[in-house]
Amino acid sequence: xxxxxxxxxxxxxxxxxxxxxxxxxxxxxxxxxxxxxxxxxxxxxxxxxxxxxxxxxxxxxxxxxxxxxxxxxxxxxxxxxxxxxxxxxxxxxxxxxxxxxxxxxxxxxxxxxxxxxxxxxxxxxxxxxxxxxxxxxxxxxxxxxxxxxxxxxxxx
Amino acid sequence: xxxxxxxxxxxxxxxxxxxxxxxxxxxxxxxxxxxxxxxxxxxxxxxxxxxxxxxxxxxxxxxxxxxxxxxxxxxxxxxxxxxxxxxxxxxxxxxxxxxxxxxxxxxxxxxxxxxxxxxxxxxxxxxxxxxxxxxxxxxxxxxxxxxxxxxxxxxx
Numbered sequence: 001x002x003x004x005x006x007x008x009x010x011x012x013x014x015x016x017x018x019x020x021x022x023x024x025x026x027x028x029x030x031x032x033x034x035x036x037x038x039x040x041x042x043x044x045x046x047x048x049x050x051x052x053x054x055x056x057x058x059x060x061x062x063x064x065x066x067x068x069x070x071x072x073x074x075x076x077x078x079x080x081x082x083x084x085x086x087x088x089x090x091x092x093x094x095x096x097x098x099x100x101x102x103x104x105x106x107x108x109x110x111x112x113x114x115x116x117x118x119x120x121x122x123x124x125x126x127x128x129x130x131x132x133x134x135x136x137x138x139x140x141x142x143x144x145x146x147x148x149x150x151x152x153x154x155x156x
Numbered sequence: 157x158x159x160x161x162x163x164x165x166x167x168x169x170x171x172x173x174x175x176x177x178x179x180x181x182x183x184x185x186x187x188x189x190x191x192x193x194x195x196x197x198x199x200x201x202x203x204x205x206x207x208x209x210x211x212x213x214x215x216x217x218x219x220x221x222x223x224x225x226x227x228x229x230x231x232x233x234x235x236x237x238x239x240x241x242x243x244x245x246x247x248x249x250x251x252x253x254x255x256x257x258x259x260x261x262x263x264x265x266x267x268x269x270x271x272x273x274x275x276x277x278x279x280x281x282x283x284x285x286x287x288x289x290x291x292x293x294x295x296x297x298x299x300x301x302x303x304x305x306x307x308x309x310x311x312x
Contacts, residue, residue, distance in 0.1 A: 031187075031188055031193045031195050031208065032187055032188040032190075032193070032195060034188075036237070037187045037188070037237045037238065037239070039187050039188060039195050050206075050224075052187065052234060052237065054237045064233075064237070066230060066233070066234060068206075068224070068226065070224065074222060077220075077222070078208060078222060081192070081193045081208065081210045081220070082193065083193070
């Protein structure tokens with residue numbers, strides 16, 4: 001149970017791929033994509049998680065989050081109960097001083113979209129902006145994964 | 157992860173109370189009260205559970221159910237994210253041959269409503285009907301707890 005503080009950006013190019021120290025493939029669906037009581041099932045290569053998020057603060061930076069690891073096979077069955085569009089993406093992890101950028105390259109219905117997120121320790125923490133980092137979209141509801149599960153990028 | 161097979165009834169009187177071998181007080185809310193992807197947080201005297209249920213079959217008897225015990229204090233925080241009406245009820249457990257009736261007496265916004273449920277091993281299993289058991293309401297959506305959380309008994 002914690003408060004998530006993060007900022008989100010578009011990317012200018014794919015230079016981030018060469019800087020990645022880890023990659024993971026995610027498949028995730030929503031049992032509720034409402035942003036005030038978001039319930040997500042996420043399956044990775046070898047694990048699965050159930051995550052519940054509350055509403056964001058006004059700036060979109062901080063958000064209540066509760067996460068629990070669950071059985072991966074059970075998670076696959078829970079994905080079948082989720083709202084129709086399942087999000088598929090590859091996440092690249094990139095070190096940025098002592099912080100980490102998570103860059104998501106989307107597939108399937110959201111093919112073409114790439115989003116970078118950085119998790120901060122406090123809302124106004126400064127951090128280095130790499131050359132490949134694009135426009136900030138923190139708090140922009142269209143870039144919530146839950147929004148993308150209802151309004152996929154291919155329809156924008 | 158299992159399939160729940162159960163039948164639900166109204167009660168004729170409160171005679172069931174003298175037959176109860178255990179009682180528990182429940183407080184429960186919904187992160188999604190949609191009957192096709194129902195997400196429930198339930199807090200009991202000393203435990204808490206997160207339960208996910210899918211849609212019922214046509215007769216309303218069977219339903220996919222996944223349940224996980226979670227930290228009770230965390231559950232209290234998750235209840236704050238739930239849809240507005242929290243269900244409060246006392247559950248009485250009553251032996252019926254080798255099966256068990258769970259009889260829920262509702263409080264707060266659902267005061268006055270009492271529902272009895274029996275969990276079966278197969279859909280057409282026979283069981284003894286005690287005198288206090290009333291009309292069957294299996295599959296009647298109005299008696300789903302998720303429905304009662306949106307349309308409480310006091311407004312019927």
